[in-house]
Amino acid sequence: MTDRFHDIALTVNGEPVRERVDARRTLVDFLREDLDLTGSHVGCEHGVCGACTVRLDGAIVRGCLTLAVQCDGATVETIEGVADSGAIADLREAFERRNALQCGFCTPGMLLTAQALLARGGVPSRDEIRAHLSGNYCRCTGYHAIVDAVEAVAQARAGQVK
Amino acid sequence: MKPAPFGYAKAKSVDDAVALLARYADARLIAGGQSLVATLNMRLSAPRLLVDINALDELRRIEHDGDTLVLGALVRHAEAEHSADVARHAPLIARALPHIAHPAIRNRGTIGGSIAYADPAAELPACLLAMGGRVEIAGPAGRRTVKAGDFFKGLFETALGPSEVLTAIRVPVARPESRCGFAELARRHGDYALVGLAAAARAEGAALRDVRLAFFGVGATPVRAQAAEAALERGEDAVAALAHDLDPADDVQASAAAKKQLAGVLLRRVAAQLAEARA
Numbered sequence: 001m002t003d004r005f006h007d008i009a010l011t012v013n014g015e016p017v018r019e020r021v022d023a024r025r026t027l028v029d030f031l032r033e034d035l036d037l038t039g040s041h042v043g044c045e046h047g048v049c050g051a052c053t054v055r056l057d058g059a060i061v062r063g064c065l066t067l068a069v070q071c072d073g074a075t076v077e078t079i080e081g082v083a084d085s086g087a088i089a090d091l092r093e094a095f096e097r098r099n100a101l102q103c104g105f106c107t108p109g110m111l112l113t114a115q116a117l118l119a120r121g122g123v124p125s126r127d128e129i130r131a132h133l134s135g136n137y138c139r140c141t142g143y144h145a146i147v148d149a150v151e152a153v154a155q156a157r158a159g160q161v162k
Numbered sequence: 163m164k165p166a167p168f169g170y171a172k173a174k175s176v177d178d179a180v181a182l183l184a185r186y187a188d189a190r191l192i193a194g195g196q197s198l199v200a201t202l203n204m205r206l207s208a209p210r211l212l213v214d215i216n217a218l219d220e221l222r223r224i225e226h227d228g229d230t231l232v233l234g235a236l237v238r239h240a241e242a243e244h245s246a247d248v249a250r251h252a253p254l255i256a257r258a259l260p261h262i263a264h265p266a267i268r269n270r271g272t273i274g275g276s277i278a279y280a281d282p283a284a285e286l287p288a289c290l291l292a293m294g295g296r297v298e299i300a301g302p303a304g305r306r307t308v309k310a311g312d313f314f315k316g317l318f319e320t321a322l323g324p325s326e327v328l329t330a331i332r333v334p335v336a337r338p339e340s341r342c343g344f345a346e347l348a349r350r351h352g353d354y355a356l357v358g359l360a361a362a363a364r365a366e367g368a369a370l371r372d373v374r375l376a377f378f379g380v381g382a383t384p385v386r387a388q389a390a391e392a393a394l395e396r397g398e399d400a401v402a403a404l405a406h407d408l409d410p411a412d413d414v415q416a417s418a419a420a421k422k423q424l425a426g427v428l429l430r431r432v433a434a435q436l437a438e439a440r441a
Contacts, residue, residue, distance in 0.1 A: 002170070002171045002182070002211055003169055004167055004168065006170060022167070023167075023169060023212065024164065024165040024166070024167055024202070026165075045163060045200075045203045046200035046204055047196060047199075047263075050264070050266065053266055056269075056270075059269040059270075060265060060266040060269060061266050062267060062270070064199070064200075065196050065199040065200060065267070066195065066199070067170075067195070067199065069170050070192075070195075070214060070216060113265065113266065116266075117265075131260075131351045134264055134351040134352045135263065135264025135267065135352055
């Protein structure tokens with residue numbers, strides 16, 4: 001089968017989804033345009049900015065560099081699902097408290113990327129946090145406050161509250 | 163931007179992928195897609211058909227016998243980065259992997275894709291050349307193996323034919339006397355390198371033998387620095403010898419003069435790594 005349109009079935013934020021997609025539809029456009037999940041943002045559309053970060057089968061990926069048709073049978077989680085689960089409530093609160101966002105465009109991708117680092121456990125160094133977040137652009141904050149927020153959550157989760 | 167329309171087919175086997183590539187003109191393989199989909203989105207490429215090999219578990223193997231580590235083409239960068247076999251048997255690759263792009267891209271990008279795409283500023287082609295590795299290829303005429311030195315032909319140009327599939331890379335397993343070094347300079351962690359260097363050698367007492375230095379970001383392909391290799395083996399000034407090896411062009415990131423200067427800086431760092439006993 002070499003068709004342009006394909007039927008896919010996948011799980012998005014815990015719910016089963018069946019759709020017919022154009023092969024050229026990227027995952028992030030599929031989520032935003034077909035499923036109205038607009039928390040994942042479309043920035044550069046060539047993998048540089050990280051605003052489209054989502055989870056595919058548990059691992060963060062670029063929503064703009066993955067095709068929806070490739071996600072048949074997969075499990076996708078977006079910022080909507082992860083936020084609703086409560087798993088990053090502390091991280092969201094730290095971002096707000098530390099002014100780690102201004103316009104908020106990068107924030108969903110930034111939160112999912114930071115959570116992937118925090119989920120490994122332990123307290124990463126500030127250099128490790130910066131290296132891990134290096135693929136997520138923020139044009140407002142200058143990053144310092146974002147590193148502060150991620151570091152604070154890592155310390156809090158490890159029981160080293162400052 | 164959005165990609166131009168294309169058809170899509172999931173390959174059921176390597177032979178099926180080869181057959182699809184042979185049957186449809188202007189078909190492209192998609193593995194991790196981390197370079198390809200960016201070029202599709204920007205309409206720098208517009209194939210009629212994408213042949214997806216992501217379902218082919220036979221391309222996911224990480225295996226070793228006494229002499230060789232085999233990494234299947236579909237092994238993701240992140241899988242290799244966290245593989246105990248890669249850390250132990252191919253420490254040069256383990257050192258290079260964290261420099262490739264960013265975590266979300268390494269979760270999806272593949273070893274085979276990096277080699278087949280052959281970006282001149284990419285890490286893995288240089289590692290393969292420094293290690294004296296080989297590339298396994300499947301095509302309409304059957305299977306063949308190509309040495310790294312014969313694989314990288316020019317700018318984004320390899321020995322792969324239009325209907326061929328890169329199935330795995332093979333690298334020699336590290337020995338107690340093996341030494342490796344890796345360093346690169348980029349404007350930001352995860353960016354393509356301004357200049358980078360992957361190196362392998364064998365320690366013989368205090369001396370280094372079989373030194374292989376593969377620079378990247380300084381030419382159309384990874385570049386062996388043979389005068390500097392010989393100088394390191396003789397214990398002479400390798401940075402001075404480097405002037406005979408490298409002839410980078412100016413690019414958008416740095417001038418040729420800056421690249422030459424930085425190549426010397428990296429060579430000093432990597433020479434120090436090669437001199438360290440293996441942990």
